[in-house]
Amino acid sequence: xxxxxxxxxxxxxxxxxxxxxxxxxxxxxxxxxxxxxxxxxxxxxxxxxxxxxxxxxxxxxxxxxxxxxxxxxxxxxxxxxxxxxxxxxxxxxxxxxxxxxxxxxxxxxxxxxxxxxxxxxxxxxxxxxxxxxxxxxxxxxxxxxxxxxxxxxxxxxxxxxxxxxxxxxxxxxxxxxxxxxxxxxxxxxxxxxxxxxxxxxxxxxxxxx
Numbered sequence: 001x002x003x004x005x006x007x008x009x010x011x012x013x014x015x016x017x018x019x020x021x022x023x024x025x026x027x028x029x030x031x032x033x034x035x036x037x038x039x040x041x042x043x044x045x046x047x048x049x050x051x052x053x054x055x056x057x058x059x060x061x062x063x064x065x066x067x068x069x070x071x072x073x074x075x076x077x078x079x080x081x082x083x084x085x086x087x088x089x090x091x092x093x094x095x096x097x098x099x100x101x102x103x104x105x106x107x108x109x110x111x112x113x114x115x116x117x118x119x120x121x122x123x124x125x126x127x128x129x130x131x132x133x134x135x136x137x138x139x140x141x142x143x144x145x146x147x148x149x150x151x152x153x154x155x156x157x158x159x160x161x162x163x164x165x166x167x168x169x170x171x172x173x174x175x176x177x178x179x180x181x182x183x184x185x186x187x188x189x190x191x192x193x194x195x196x197x198x199x200x201x202x203x204x205x206x207x208x209x
Contacts, residue, residue: 004136006111006129009035011153013054013126014062015166020149026054032118046118053119057083061126065153068134068142076139083127087120147174 012035016026025031032050036043060083067076095105111125133155134142141156143163147170156163165171 004129004132006125007133007155008129009122009126010061010064010130011155012037013058013122014065014153017055017058017062018150018152020151026051026058035122036118042118042121045121050118053117054122057119057123057126061130062153064130065142065144068139069144071140073139076142077134080127080131080134083123084131087124087127089124089128145170147171147177 013026016031016035017024026035029046029048029051032046032054033043035054036046060079064076064079064083067073067079089111091109091111093107093109095107098106098108100106111128130142137157138161140161143154143156145152145154145166146164147166150166150170152166152170154163154166165174
């Protein structure tokens with residue numbers, strides 16, 4: 001089952017909004033359909049009503065990431081379980097697009113499209129994928145970018161659990177900001193030392209007289 005792939009559904013939806021920058025790309029049915037990626041059959045079922053529904057699911061998924069990022073594992077699991085109960089998955093055996101050397105189907109488990117509406121289908125896949133990632137790799141593998149003001153979600157797949165940023169771009173920006181901050185601090189210390197030295201000299205000279 002391609003559950004590791006499905007976990008990206010959750011990340012894509014959460015990152016359609018950047019609260020720290022006041023940005024929200026989820027403003028139309030076209031934006032909803034774009035979130036499905038290559039799943040065109042499910043995307044075609046999306047309607048204008050799904051925009052509001054998707055935003056609601058997005059807020060709940062972000063809450064899972066926020067709880068995990070804050071170290072509250074129990075809350076993260078409870079919030080995700082709530083989504084799993086509300087949006088159950090429909091697994092199916094599938095062989096589409098996968099063949100062995102003899103042309104026979106390579107059967108595997110696949111999450112079928114939800115019959116009710118586009119939001120239910122997307123939420124079921126996103127929640128199940130995220131649940132797989134959480135149970136397989138740990139709650140602490142769900143994170144939020146530390147490069148302020150970005151708070152995009154990410155899934156840490158590093159071998160040493162060291163990921164802190166959602167992208168290389170944010171990592172570079174944060175490193176540059178940290179470097180500049182160190183340089184400013186060094187300059188301030190240098191200025192303070194330069195001011196203190198003459199004052200010490202004046203005190204000594206007065207004492208000599």
